[in-house]
Amino acid sequence: xxxxxxxxxxxxxxxxxxxxxxxxxxxxxxxxxxxxxxxxxxxxxxxxxxxxxxxxxxxxxxxxxxxxxxxxxxxxxxxxxxxxxxxxxxxxxxxxxxxxxxxxxxxxxxxxxxxxxxxxxxxxxxxxxxxxxxxxxxxxxxxxxxxxxxxxxxxxxxxxxxxxxxxxxxxxxxxxxxxxxxxxxxxxxxxxxxxxxxxxxxxxxxxxxxxxxxxxxxxxxxxxxxxxxxxxxxxxxxxxxxxxxxxxxxxxxxxxxxxxxxxxxxxxxxxxxxxxxxx
Amino acid sequence: xxxxxxxxxxxxxxxxxxxxxxxxxxxxxxxxxxxxxxxxxxxxxxxxxxxxxxxxxxxxxxxxxxxxxxxxxxxxxxxxxxxxxxxxxxxxxxxxxxxxxxxxxxxxxxxxxxxxxxxxxxxxxxxxxxxxxxxxxxxxxxxxxxxxxxxxxxxxxxxxxxxxxxxxxxxxxxxxxxxxxxxxxxxxxxxxxxxxxxxxxxxxxxxxxxxxxxxxxxxxxxxxxxxxxxxxxxxxxxxxxxxxxxxxxxxxxxxxxxxxxxxxxxxxxxxxxxxxxxxxxxxxxxxxxxxxxxxxxxxxxxxxxxxxx
Numbered sequence: 380x381x382x383x384x385x386x387x388x389x390x391x392x393x394x395x396x397x398x399x400x401x402x403x404x405x406x407x408x409x410x411x412x413x414x415x416x417x418x419x420x421x422x423x424x425x426x427x428x429x430x431x432x433x434x435x436x437x438x439x440x441x442x443x444x445x446x447x448x449x450x451x452x453x454x455x456x457x458x459x460x461x462x463x464x465x466x467x468x469x470x471x472x473x474x475x476x477x478x479x480x481x482x483x484x485x486x487x488x489x490x491x492x493x494x495x496x497x498x499x500x501x502x503x504x505x506x507x508x509x510x511x512x513x514x515x516x517x518x519x520x521x522x523x524x525x526x527x528x529x530x531x532x533x534x535x536x537x538x539x540x541x542x543x544x545x546x547x548x549x550x551x552x553x554x555x556x557x558x559x560x561x562x563x564x565x566x567x568x569x570x571x572x573x574x575x576x577x578x579x580x581x582x583x584x585x586x587x588x589x590x591x592x593x594x595x596x597x598x599x600x601x602x603x604x605x606x607x608x609x610x611x612x613x614x615x616x617x618x619x620x621x622x623x624x625x626x627x628x629x630x631x632x633x634x635x636x637x638x639x640x641x642x643x644x645x646x647x648x649x650x651x652x653x654x655x656x657x658x
Numbered sequence: 659x660x661x662x663x664x665x666x667x668x669x670x671x672x673x674x675x676x677x678x679x680x681x682x683x684x685x686x687x688x689x690x691x692x693x694x695x696x697x698x699x700x701x702x703x704x705x706x707x708x709x710x711x712x713x714x715x716x717x718x719x720x721x722x723x724x725x726x727x728x729x730x731x732x733x734x735x736x737x738x739x740x741x742x743x744x745x746x747x748x749x750x751x752x753x754x755x756x757x758x759x760x761x762x763x764x765x766x767x768x769x770x771x772x773x774x775x776x777x778x779x780x781x782x783x784x785x786x787x788x789x790x791x792x793x794x795x796x797x798x799x800x801x802x803x804x805x806x807x808x809x810x811x812x813x814x815x816x817x818x819x820x821x822x823x824x825x826x827x828x829x830x831x832x833x834x835x836x837x838x839x840x841x842x843x844x845x846x847x848x849x850x851x852x853x854x855x856x857x858x859x860x861x862x863x864x865x866x867x868x869x870x871x872x873x874x875x876x877x878x879x880x881x882x883x884x885x886x887x888x889x890x891x892x893x894x895x896x897x898x899x900x901x902x903x904x905x906x907x908x909x910x911x912x913x914x915x916x917x918x919x920x921x922x923x924x925x926x927x928x929x930x931x932x933x934x935x936x937x938x939x940x941x942x943x944x945x946x947x948x949x950x951x952x953x954x955x956x957x958x959x960x961x962x963x964x965x966x967x
């Protein structure tokens with residue numbers, strides 16, 4: 380009995396420590412974003428807000444301040460297009476991977492699993508060259524073209540997982556009823572994976588929204604710069620003077636992805652762990 | 659005529675194979691074409707560019723220069739050695755810390771606690787936070803004048819004078835690793851949790867009957883059964899950290915000087931700060947060779963898993 384109690388105390392204090400480590404830096408960001416400058420640049424930092432203010436947020440979005448609207452719009456367009464294209468390609472490919480045996484399947488599965496390992500710096504220079512050759516540097520379509528390489532492999536895995544969860548009898552029944560294989564896919568199975576498809580495309584949206592490294596090399600003006608680039612510029616220009624504004628901008632950038640993620644977490648987590656751990 | 663026949667037959671058989679599997683092939687075609695162009699081609703292309711003199715200003719058309727870029731990096735570049743050592747420190751340090759915290763947290767979140775699903779969700783927040791915002795959060799905590807860390811450490815008497823954590827060669831690595839642990843441990847924890855959930859309850863019950871509990875149960879039951887999953891997760895994390903340019907860039911940009919430069923940031927510095935795309939590709943080439951070796955190890959682990967399920 381006492382040992383059980385000791386165990387519980389250990390568990391709860393462990394949980395408390397981990398959650399404090401996870402959330403306190405975050406809380407500090409949010410709290411600071413509501414403070415006026417005098418409270419931010421102070422020698423004795425306080426967790427209480429004395430004079431609550433929206434001014435930092437007005438500065439982040441307003442035309443006289445950081446004016447982040449255009450960056451947000453670029454990001455919504457880029458991440459939205461990435462999500463839609465990913466949904467189309469990944470549902471087709473995921474269905475093939477889940478339901479068919481064909482020569483080359485194992486190699487493809489391996490390639491999908493390994494492709495995240497070659498993201499970032501190894502392919503930065505080639506990506507720059509490809510988009511330059513296609514005349515797509517500093518354009519949103521160019522960004523989308525690159526972002527698909529981030530989202531597609533893992534989303535194919537996710538979709539394959541969702542399709543595997545459906546009973547095979549469904550297709551058999553559809554085929555008997557005279558649907559072709561594509562009809563069975565498009566009219567019977569796809570609608571049944573809609574929740575999974577929604578989670579997958581929202582995940583793709585979050586991945587594209589969060590990208591910094593590719594936007595850094597592939598965009599150069601408000602024509603295509605994403606919100607992450609906008610934030611990076613704020614850091615460069617106002618890093619010494621307006622931390623409140625920077626932090627409000629950071630909160631605004633994070634809010635959509637955290638909300639989306641909380642919403643899709645359950646459907647996603649299972650797929651992601653299954654994809655990485657089992658092949 | 660007779661010499662042509664076998665190839666014709668082979669072609670016919672190949673065609674028949676494709677026709678037989680036309681449904682999956684057609685469904686996969688767009689994705690495979692895309693991945694060939696935007697995943698496979700870039701990886702191969704970087705090796706080609708690494709043996710050219712490509713330069714963003716001076717030489718926009720690549721000319722073959724043999725192994726010159728590699729020789730220059732390995733023989734003449736005074737910073738390269740340090741950067742390579744940094745890469746090892748960064749990769750192993752960051753992965754080890756993420757693993758330890760991830761393992762501890764997964765054990766806690768695998769226990770029967772009220773609100774377990776909620777805590778798991780909260781835990782994942784740093785993982786989805788945009789990397790720039792991670793940079794904002796930690797730069798402000800580490801700030802040399804107004805930072806929380808300085809304030810609390812001085813209050814508790816651990817330091818006399820404020821430290822500029824990210825600009826001091828002695829403190830920049832611990833600061834970087836702490837921030838990276840914060841950002842990366844949830845992913846590790848998630849994977850290990852999935853691994854823990856595959857351990858059947860009966861085994862724990864059997865261990866209870868045998869009188870094993872607490873530390874001994876963890877050491878003799880949980881850890882051995884978690885080992886395969888832990889191995890895979892660690893390998894993946896090693897590679898992802900090896901290529902992680904963003905975390906370092908948003909906090910230090912590889913500085914002060916080259917103190918926190920790793921291969922991943924050096925590719926960017928060479929290619930897009932100094933415009934030496936050829937030389938930058940050579941850095942990427944060296945880096946990718948190491949990743950390929952790690953991937954071979956990964957493939958091997960997976961194959962062993964398949965044999966003993």
